[in-house]
Amino acid sequence: xxxxxxxxxxxxxxxxxxxxxxxxxxxxxxxxxxxKSSLINALVRKKEVALTSKKPGKTQLINxxxxxxxxxxxxxxxxxFARAPDAARTDWSSFTKGYFLNRETLVxxxxxxxxxxxxxxxxxxxxxxxxxxxIPMTFVFTKCDKMKASKGKRPDENIRDFQELIRxxxxxxxxWIMTSSVTGLGRDELLxxxxxxxxx
Ligand code: GTP
Ligand code: MG
Numbered sequence: 001x002x003x004x005x006x007x008x009x010x011x012x013x014x015x016x017x018x019x020x021x022x023x024x025x026x027x028x029x030x031x032x033x034x035x036k037s038s039l040i041n042a043l044v045r046k047k048e049v050a051l052t053s054k055k056p057g058k059t060q061l062i063n064x065x066x067x068x069x070x071x072x073x074x075x076x077x078x079x080x081f082a083r084a085p086d087a088a089r090t091d092w093s094s095f096t097k098g099y100f101l102n103r104e105t106l107v108x109x110x111x112x113x114x115x116x117x118x119x120x121x122x123x124x125x126x127x128x129x130x131x132x133x134x135i136p137m138t139f140v141f142t143k144c145d146k147m148k149a150s151k152g153k154r155p156d157e158n159i160r161d162f163q164e165l166i167r168x169x170x171x172x173x174x175x176w177i178m179t180s181s182v183t184g185l186g187r188d189e190l191l192x193x194x195x196x197x198x199x200x
Pocket of ligand 1: 146
């Protein structure tokens with residue numbers, strides 16, 4: 001399940017413009033600053049897979065990266081970026097929803113959630129929207145290395161609180177993985193998880 005090669009393929013402005021291809025794909029989404037770019041770079045063990053250069057709140061593109069010539073990782077615009085103009089925020093939803101509702105090769109959404117902060121309404125809303133639309137998802141908790149926060153709860157407590165809030169909405173709780181791009185926690189587990197989903 002290791003990554004040998006990653007190739008940038010395309011940025012698309014609409015779901016319709018995404019690569020016409022039947023290879024499976026995973027979409028990465030989450031709030032701006034959640035650690036999306038860092039996670040992707042940690043997964044592929046490269047500093048620059050070109051994902052970090054995108055200005056938060058401004059990116060309105062779906063970015064396709066082909067891994068090992070066999071599956072895609074798709075970087076989506078982050079949501080909840082406070083400084084984004086209202087127009088950009090509104091666009092985000094229709095544009096991203098269009099992607100999720102139309103992309104037949106999508107295996108699962110990897111919903112990134114910052115474990116160093118308490119559950120955020122916007123993340124719960126996103127998870128619930130995906131669930132209502134039967135989009136398979138995996139919760140990927142980021143920044144789990146931040147175990148010594150002087151104030152507030154520890155990541156494991158924030159994760160437990162999030163799970164608690166989500167529980168009533170799912171007959172089967174989505175899979176979830178704890179990660180850290182700093183320590184590499186969860187990297188192999190996530191790669192293995194994705195390979196299992198692809199071969200399912
Ligand atoms: P946008 O591109 O703005 O949407 O953000 P992003 O989701 O791509 O987040 P990015 O990877 O740029 O990380 C945001 C900040 O969080 C950076 O300062 C990272 O260094 C930090 N960060 C990301 N992952 C981790 C992690 O696992 N642990 C810790 N401690 N910090 C992290
Ligand atoms: Mg980024």
